[in-house]
Amino acid sequence: MSTFGGAASRPDFETAVLGELGLLYRVARRLAMNSTDAEDLVGQTLFSAARSWEGFDGRHTRSWLVTILKNQHLKSIRRKASRPKTVSIDDGGELSQGSLDAEIDRRAFVDDILRELDELPEDFRIAVALCDVEQMSYEDVAAALDIPIGTVRSRLFRGRRLLRERLKAWPSDYTAVDGADGKGKE
Amino acid sequence: MEGPLNKVADGTARGLGLWYTLSHVAHCPQCRRFLESLKAMIGKLHRAREVEPSEESVQRMLNAYRMSAPPGG
Structure with a gap:
């Protein structure tokens, strides 16, 4: 569970969300079903979260971000009216030989x-x-x-x-x- | 028994419920196999957490936010 002790110990927005980026991306992949849409979804989530950051109490950051992600996904569905069904196998990082x-x-x-x-x-x-x-x-x-x-x-x-x-x-x-x-x- | 077995499998069972379920499992081969297979599946799902976005992907996601974020946001 991600919480901050108070305003004095509250990190800046990017520091707070960077630690949750992997989780957001994986959950976005489960929602969006492909990596490109997942990246878009996380980008929209970060933008929306940043706009709400000042009013956020700093408690349960992870749950707060997943809520925003879910809501952004619902908005995206409404916009598209349908979603792709294909699953790509990608996201390769650097591999040692x-x-x-x-x-x-x-x-x-x-x-x-x-x-x-x-x-x-x-x-x-x-x-x-x-x-x-x-x-x-x-x-x-x-x-x-x-x-x-x-x-x-x-x-x-x-x-x-x-x-x-x-x-x-x-x-x-x-x-x-x-x-x-x-x-x-x- | 499916609910209690699920709670034992993911470690959220506590107290009397945990004791009762484990006692039952000790004498019920069917539930024991079910619990073992459920634990195995959950353990394998945990491994999926190791999947991290690539550095390029992280940068794309951050850029999408930074390009539209207000100054100082």
């Missing part, structure tokens, strides 16, 4: 599981992305999405269930699912 093979394997794995995650309905996808990928608390996710904690849990658990169903079809060991389903709802 020695770790190239391992890095390719790791990225392929991550890309594969994220591709399956991207197939989930948006409400479930974002709950899983924030709770399980970004490891935000239920409370922070509830604040970010402006929904009750019970709804966060419900979306998260259903999202995990849907993702497990998708991963079960994989021949690899992405999950250890071996017919251990059949769990009833609470």
